[in-house]
Amino acid sequence: xxxxxxxxxxAQTDHRRTSDESSEVEMLMPVLHEVLARTGLKTADxxxxxxxxxxxxxxxxxxxTLALDGxxxxxxxxxxxxxxxxxxALYEAWVKLQTGDADTALVYSYGKSSPGSVRDVLxxxxxxYYVAPLWPDSVALAALQAQALIDAGRxxxxxxxxxxxxxxxxxxxxxxxxxxxSVSQGEYLVRPLRTGDxxxxxxxxxxxxxxxxxxxxxxxxxxxxxRGIDHRIEAHGIGVRDLTDSPSxxxxxxxxxxxxxxxxxxxxxxxxxxxxxxxREALRLDDGVRVNPSGGALAANPVMAAGLIRIxxxxxxxxxxxxxxxxxxxxxxxxxxQNLVAVLEGDPR
Amino acid sequence: xxxEPVAVIGxxxxxxxxxxxxxxxxxxxxxxxxxALDDAELTWADIDAVVIGKAPDFFEGVMMPELxxxxxxxxxxxxxxxxxxxxxxGGSTALVAASLVAARVHGTVLTLAFEKQSESNAMxxxxxxxxxxxxxxxxxxGFFAPHVRAxxxxxxxxxxxxxxxxxxxxxxxxxxxxxxxxxxxxxxxxVQASPMLWDPIRYSETCPSSDGACAMVLTDRAGAxxxxxxxxxxxxxxxRSEPTLFAGKDCVSxxxxxxxxxxxxxxxxxxxxxxxxxxxxxxxPFSWYEPMWLENLGxxxxxxxxxxxxxxxxxxxxxxxxxMSGGVLSxxxxxxxxxxxxxxxxxxxRGLAGEHQVDGARRVLGHAYGGGSQFxxxxxxxxxxxxx
Numbered sequence: 001x002x003x004x005x006x007x008x009x010x011a012q013t014d015h016r017r018t019s020d021e022s023s024e025v026e027m028l029m030p031v032l033h034e035v036l037a038r039t040g041l042k043t044a045d046x047x048x049x050x051x052x053x054x055x056x057x058x059x060x061x062x063x064x065t066l067a068l069d070g071x072x073x074x075x076x077x078x079x080x081x082x083x084x085x086x087x088x089a090l091y092e093a094w095v096k097l098q099t100g101d102a103d104t105a106l107v108y109s110y111g112k113s114s115p116g117s118v119r120d121v122l123x124x125x126x127x128x129y130y131v132a133p134l135w136p137d138s139v140a141l142a143a144l145q146a147q148a149l150i151d152a153g154r155x156x157x158x159x160x161x162x163x164x165x166x167x168x169x170x171x172x173x174x175x176x177x178x179x180x181x182s183v184s185q186g187e188y189l190v191r192p193l194r195t196g197d198x199x200x201x202x203x204x205x206x207x208x209x210x211x212x213x214x215x216x217x218x219x220x221x222x223x224x225x226x227r228g229i230d231h232r233i234e235a236h237g238i239g240v241r242d243l244t245d246s247p248s249x250x251x252x253x254x255x256x257x258x259x260x261x262x263x264x265x266x267x268x269x270x271x272x273x274x275x276x277x278x279x280r281e282a283l284r285l286d287d288g289v290r291v292n293p294s295g296g297a298l299a300a301n302p303v304m305a306a307g308l309i310r311i312x313x314x315x316x317x318x319x320x321x322x323x324x325x326x327x328x329x330x331x332x333x334x335x336x337x338q339n340l341v342a343v344l345e346g347d348p349r
Numbered sequence: 350x351x352x353e354p355v356a357v358i359g360x361x362x363x364x365x366x367x368x369x370x371x372x373x374x375x376x377x378x379x380x381x382x383x384x385a386l387d388d389a390e391l392t393w394a395d396i397d398a399v400v401i402g403k404a405p406d407f408f409e410g411v412m413m414p415e416l417x418x419x420x421x422x423x424x425x426x427x428x429x430x431x432x433x434x435x436x437x438x439g440g441s442t443a444l445v446a447a448s449l450v451a452a453r454v455h456g457t458v459l460t461l462a463f464e465k466q467s468e469s470n471a472m473x474x475x476x477x478x479x480x481x482x483x484x485x486x487x488x489x490x491g492f493f494a495p496h497v498r499a500x501x502x503x504x505x506x507x508x509x510x511x512x513x514x515x516x517x518x519x520x521x522x523x524x525x526x527x528x529x530x531x532x533x534x535x536x537x538x539x540v541q542a543s544p545m546l547w548d549p550i551r552y553s554e555t556c557p558s559s560d561g562a563c564a565m566v567l568t569d570r571a572g573a574x575x576x577x578x579x580x581x582x583x584x585x586x587x588x589r590s591e592p593t594l595f596a597g598k599d600c601v602s603x604x605x606x607x608x609x610x611x612x613x614x615x616x617x618x619x620x621x622x623x624x625x626x627x628x629x630x631x632x633x634p635f636s637w638y639e640p641m642w643l644e645n646l647g648x649x650x651x652x653x654x655x656x657x658x659x660x661x662x663x664x665x666x667x668x669x670x671x672x673m674s675g676g677v678l679s680x681x682x683x684x685x686x687x688x689x690x691x692x693x694x695x696x697x698x699r700g701l702a703g704e705h706q707v708d709g710a711r712r713v714l715g716h717a718y719g720g721g722s723q724f725x726x727x728x729x730x731x732x733x734x735x736x737x
């Protein structure tokens with residue numbers, strides 16, 4: 001193992017509340033063109049393609065097959081799909097490159113939350129026999145987690161509000177973000193979470209190109225080398241978990257080598273302000289670490305793509321020379337059930 | 350740096366039936382996983398990661414059900430991935446799991462695929478209206494029947510070939526205790542007299558709708574050395590995809606299928622598949638796909654596949670047995686169907702296929718396809734470890 005593999009290009013849409021005028025394929029196509037253009041590669045040059053999306057968001061079976069048309073899979077390509085956030089599609093592609101079967105990979109993901117009520121849709125992720133029939137939505141479950149943190153004396157409402165405010169202020173310089181600048185903390189959505197503690201609902205897509213070894217150096221001036229990547233899942237029942245902790249994030253970070261040396265930047269996939277509190281502690285991030293300079297998921301949260309965007313944003317900072325060692329995190333499931341951590345580094349300048 | 354050889358040391362299936370009302374989804378997958386672990390004489394603690402696959406989430410009405418299944422599959426604290434590549438998913442899932450071992454990311458991986466079709470209605474789950482798109486009729490048969498007719502016209506195959514495949518596979522299923530359909534009174538006449546569903550596909554030439562799960566334990570060289578029973582070794586594996594519909598698409602013999610097979614044969618050092626491969630577990634949801642895939646996979650020249658079927662070559666005691674387990678025509682928990690092909694191929698080279706064992710099977714191909722004949726996943730397993 002341990003072939004050197006890097007993120008060499010990243011592209012994303014402008015994330016918006018609705019994208020009624022375009023299909024998922026139409027939303028994705030410009031991003032695919034942009035990420036390929038950044039490297040000068042064509043579809044036929046790519047060794048492996050992997051995507052992440054959800055039929056439940058699209059509202060129909062096999063939704064990813066149409067996206068494949070956008071890739072232009074002709075002549076036929078070596079390709080796979082995960083019904084997960086694109087961060088896991090990137091993980092599958094990283095494994096494929098580790099086998100030596102391919103030297104480059106295209107990874108993409110997309111999600112449109114606008115056609116339905118995403119809070120209701122996400123309840124369908126829960127245990128279908130005992131929990132889903134109660135329709136507890138994603139905000140209500142996150143509110144339980146936030147209240148547990150407050151009860152444990154680990155945070156309070158002003159501290160949570162500060163997370164949201166900082167994220168949207170940082171998003172000022174991110175042209176793709178959906179919520180930017182001064183955003184009102186608003187009323188309680190589900191106590192203790194106010195609208196400002198919750199992510200915007202929106203549509204978006206993202207794409208990344210991975211390359212191995214010298215190929216990466218050919219394609220990118222300063223590749224973002226993946227020094228480690230790992231993911232772990234926890235029990236599904238939130239009643240058996242300590243919601244104030246994220247042992248799966250900590251274990252993934254350990255396996256990814258995150259604690260071997262400090263990182264200067266962290267892109268955390270924390271759709272709720274309270275989840276950033278949990279993740280910061282699990283990842284032992286001190287105040288010296290720049291957290292979510294992109295604004296994070298509180299500024300744009302296209303479901304199924306938001307995790308891949310964290311990796312892309314962290315890599316882009318390394319590409320631009322704004323970071324030397326960055327951590328990227330993605331999550332899935334209620335209350336941070338499943339977590340992925342990647343550690344990215346640039347060559348010494 | 351060379352890849353780590355991948356071995357199958359455990360296989361488990363549920364008894365496939367129309368409706369498993371006695372178990373939850375979690376209970377169903379755990380049953381198959383438990384049997385795969387028992388076959389390998391391993392415990393949950395021996396598993397480093399879990400890779401699960403299934404077809405569309407609408408078939409059970411649970412979004413990303415792997416989140417809820419983490420506990421049942423002993424995945425808590427471990428990496429868990431969920432693959433979805435349409436009907437080929439069972440095969441793709443096994444290949445993703447195999448990559449984890451081949452890349453030396455993990456030593457021992459549990460891979461599993463399932464479908465509990467009784468939770469909903471798969472035919473209508475597949476028939477959701479798509480804005481601005483032509484409706485694809487009701488169910489998969491309506492989509493594939495024109496391709497079968499095109500094959501019949503192209504090859505000049507006699508009308509009866511499809512019924513021969515169905516008759517053979519349903520008889521093979523009688524020798525497989527896990528198969529869904531056990532039609533003890535099956536006759537060729539009954540198949541040929543069954544109602545026409547999608548001309549030229551008759552009722553008895555279509556797959557059933559099943560509840561079932563299939564699991565495998567994949568491991569590295571060291572893991573295989575500790576295994577209590579013979580291992581099946583992976584000699585080649587590949588996936589290929591092409592768009593659903595486009596001008597010039599060959600729906601009868603898609604290029605993605607040919608390319609995928611060629612890649613697998615190259616990895617496995619297969620020069621002449623007809624000579625070098627002993628048996629095939631092929632994804633045949635409608636009977637006519639046996640001759641069609643025989644050509645697509647290079648076992649027969651174009652237009653000649655039906656002659657192998659007609660002359661009995663693909664029978665269980667033939668020269669190139671196909672679907673010894675009874676195949677998808679006898680058992681179809683959609684998301685698991687591809688993995689069952691892969692697992693049955695492994696059982697054959699391990700010599701553990703029981704009554705439907707092919708004597709002396711040393712190299713067997715497992716094949717899966719999905720979508721509009723556009724997603725392909727295949728592997729070739731052998732009784733001996735790969736030499737290179």
